[in-house]
Amino acid sequence: MAKMVSRDTLKTVDVMDVSHRYRDHGDTLDKTLDGVSLSLHAGEVVSLIGPNGAGKTTLLKCLAGLLTPNSGDVLYDGGRDVLSLPELRARKIAYLPQFQAVHWPVLAREVVALGRLPHGESFHTNRVDETKIEEAMRRCGVSAYADKSVLALSGGEQAMLMLARLLATDADVLLVDEPFTSLDPERQLQLSALLQEEARRGKIIVTIVHDLTLAARLSHRLVLMSAGKIVALGLPDDVLTQRNLLSVFNVEAEFGRTDKGSYIIPSGKAHQVEHGAVKNVAD
Amino acid sequence: MPRKDSRNLVILVSILLLTGFASLMLGGEFIAPGDMMRWLLDNDAAGTGNADDTLNALILSEIRAPRLVLAILIGFALGLSGAAVQGLLQNGLAEPSILGAANSAALGAVMAIYIGLTGTLSFAVPLMASAGALVSVILLFMLAGQQGDTLRMILAGFAISAFAGSGISLSLNLSDNYFAALEITYWLLGSLENRSWSHVVLACPLILIGCGLMLTTGKKLDALILGEDTAFSLGANILRLRVQLAVGMALAIGGSVAVAGVIGFVGLVAPHIIRPFFGYMPSRALLPSAIFGAILLVSADFLIRLLPTMTELKLGVVTALLGVPFFIYLLLRGRGLTQSA
Numbered sequence: 001m002a003k004m005v006s007r008d009t010l011k012t013v014d015v016m017d018v019s020h021r022y023r024d025h026g027d028t029l030d031k032t033l034d035g036v037s038l039s040l041h042a043g044e045v046v047s048l049i050g051p052n053g054a055g056k057t058t059l060l061k062c063l064a065g066l067l068t069p070n071s072g073d074v075l076y077d078g079g080r081d082v083l084s085l086p087e088l089r090a091r092k093i094a095y096l097p098q099f100q101a102v103h104w105p106v107l108a109r110e111v112v113a114l115g116r117l118p119h120g121e122s123f124h125t126n127r128v129d130e131t132k133i134e135e136a137m138r139r140c141g142v143s144a145y146a147d148k149s150v151l152a153l154s155g156g157e158q159a160m161l162m163l164a165r166l167l168a169t170d171a172d173v174l175l176v177d178e179p180f181t182s183l184d185p186e187r188q189l190q191l192s193a194l195l196q197e198e199a200r201r202g203k204i205i206v207t208i209v210h211d212l213t214l215a216a217r218l219s220h221r222l223v224l225m226s227a228g229k230i231v232a233l234g235l236p237d238d239v240l241t242q243r244n245l246l247s248v249f250n251v252e253a254e255f256g257r258t259d260k261g262s263y264i265i266p267s268g269k270a271h272q273v274e275h276g277a278v279k280n281v282a283d
Numbered sequence: 284m285p286r287k288d289s290r291n292l293v294i295l296v297s298i299l300l301l302t303g304f305a306s307l308m309l310g311g312e313f314i315a316p317g318d319m320m321r322w323l324l325d326n327d328a329a330g331t332g333n334a335d336d337t338l339n340a341l342i343l344s345e346i347r348a349p350r351l352v353l354a355i356l357i358g359f360a361l362g363l364s365g366a367a368v369q370g371l372l373q374n375g376l377a378e379p380s381i382l383g384a385a386n387s388a389a390l391g392a393v394m395a396i397y398i399g400l401t402g403t404l405s406f407a408v409p410l411m412a413s414a415g416a417l418v419s420v421i422l423l424f425m426l427a428g429q430q431g432d433t434l435r436m437i438l439a440g441f442a443i444s445a446f447a448g449s450g451i452s453l454s455l456n457l458s459d460n461y462f463a464a465l466e467i468t469y470w471l472l473g474s475l476e477n478r479s480w481s482h483v484v485l486a487c488p489l490i491l492i493g494c495g496l497m498l499t500t501g502k503k504l505d506a507l508i509l510g511e512d513t514a515f516s517l518g519a520n521i522l523r524l525r526v527q528l529a530v531g532m533a534l535a536i537g538g539s540v541a542v543a544g545v546i547g548f549v550g551l552v553a554p555h556i557i558r559p560f561f562g563y564m565p566s567r568a569l570l571p572s573a574i575f576g577a578i579l580l581v582s583a584d585f586l587i588r589l590l591p592t593m594t595e596l597k598l599g600v601v602t603a604l605l606g607v608p609f610f611i612y613l614l615l616r617g618r619g620l621t622q623s624a
Contacts, residue, residue, distance in 0.1 A: 064516055090518030097512050103373055104508055104563040114506055117517045165509070169517075
């Protein structure tokens with residue numbers, strides 16, 4: 001049965017009323033996710049935005065099956081198969097966590113090859129594997145480092161290498177936690193284009209992005225989160241409003257538009273005054 | 284690259300065969316290669332040949348052969364456990380004893396000697412040592428918990444190791460029998476002196492099952508270099524991986540300590556020496572490190588028999604004496620040794 005499911009690419013992901021709280025030595029902490037519902041579709045890039053501690057990474061980990069929600073459901077194509085069968089899950093969902101340092105001087109190509117693990121464990125990679133590995137490395141622009149030790153690469157080069165590892169899996173769903181953080185502007189654009197291309201190929205892309213302009217240009221839809229809840233969900237222009245930024249990020253922003261798209265520059269910190277009025281404090 | 288790997292493996296196995304052959308040949312009594320070949324090919328030499336042949340055959344089959352087989356088995360177990368534990372904990376400083384199996388096995392053996400079981404039951408020491416190793420791995424998972432992270436596992440192993448170590452000290456402290464205390468101390472130093480085929484029979488199953496468990500973890504072990512979350516997302520069952528390696532290590536180390544006492548540094552050093560030739564992926568270090576461990580132990584035991592010392596040096600002493608300078612070299616070179624290197 002698992003084989004039947006695995007032949008088709010995944011079309012939808014449904015997050016249904018998911019709540020989660022971390023436990024710490026028996027104490028129950030505040031909810032990190034509180035009744036989150038969300039539907040994702042093949043072919044779209046969806047970015048989670050929101051202040052630190054809003055629950056973005058927790059949501060991504062619930063999608064990856066790394067965390068099991070305390071209540072609610074995460075359904076892939078309407079069912080629980082994908083998350084309950086580890087082998088199927090590993091082939092269907094690729095996950096890239098935030099900070100990922102490798103501690104051994106392994107070769108760059110070997111790291112990318114790890115992306116093929118879900119597709120069988122034969123000791124020598126087969127021809128399909130080789131093709132996928134080469135293609136992923138070429139698309140991420142890391143082919144030149146293939147035979148270098150990972151420890152010899154810069155932070156940005158390592159980040160692109162990890163992305164190549166993610167792509168090599170050829171999963172239907174890509175969950176990427178803050179992939180832009182250590183990248184230079186050129187690589188940021190390269191990565192944006194890469195994720196959009198993956199979406200055009202019918203994949204579901206979920207990322208966490210802090211740069212609002214980047215998020216707006218990259219994504220089909222944005223999910224604005226705050227304190228474990230979804231505050232706004234929709235087209236970038238509809239989500240990134242002065243009012244939303246003020247209430248969630250506590251900042252004022254300048255909005256602008258060029259022929260290349262819109263830009264958002266946080267311009268000043270807003271102060272919440274006791275009686276609820278909002279006042280701008282210019283830097 | 285695989286072709287290079289198999290070529291290197293062939294070289295390692297050849298070195299092992301050569302050292303093994305040499306250690307059968309040399310010792311208190313030199314046995315000519317021709318005589319040895321005759322013994323290897325025709326095991327009945329003892330019954331048919333002249334007096335010299337009979338003596339040589341006895342030395343070979345009752346003294347040197349079991350000792351060589353044990354050295355190979357134990358070296359294999361130590362080298363493999365070292366590569367496995369360094370891969371599991373993602374740390375080049377890890378030694379098989381870090382999870383507590385070695386000290387616990389030693390405590391089991393020491394208790395057997397201390398209570399005086401050796402007089403009534405000749406195999407009390409190896410049996411109790413194996414039991415000690417098994418208890419330690421059960422304790423390890425009780426303390427580290429099912430979801431416990433790597434750090435918790437190291438700390439739990441350290442606690443078990445320290446507890447077993449203090450148990451050993453306590454039994455030495457309380458021992459009113461001078462000879463028992465001396466026997467314990469000598470035993471702890473590790474040796475292959477006077478080991479027979481019955482020791483091989485006892486250690487063999489434990490070591491083979493343990494090594495089998497460790498060798499079959501496969502490439503899932505490699506995924507750990509990307510962190511546990513990513514390894515999970517690539518389909519690795521982290522808990523199963525841990526249990527498989529920890530149980531395998533406890534069996535292999537327990538079996539080794541049971542017949543030879545505590546032999547340090549082989550497990551630490553062997554993986555580091557072979558990695559430059561076989562690559563730094565954890566799974567690729569397993570088999571080469573095991574074979575190299577066997578080479579190290581066979582050579583060390585060989586060296587002991589050749590050195591003209593008054594009393595035979597203990598194996599654990601020699602491996603430590605040779606291992607420490609190498610360890611310092613690794614420390615000074617500072618590459619691939621620690622997480623942040």
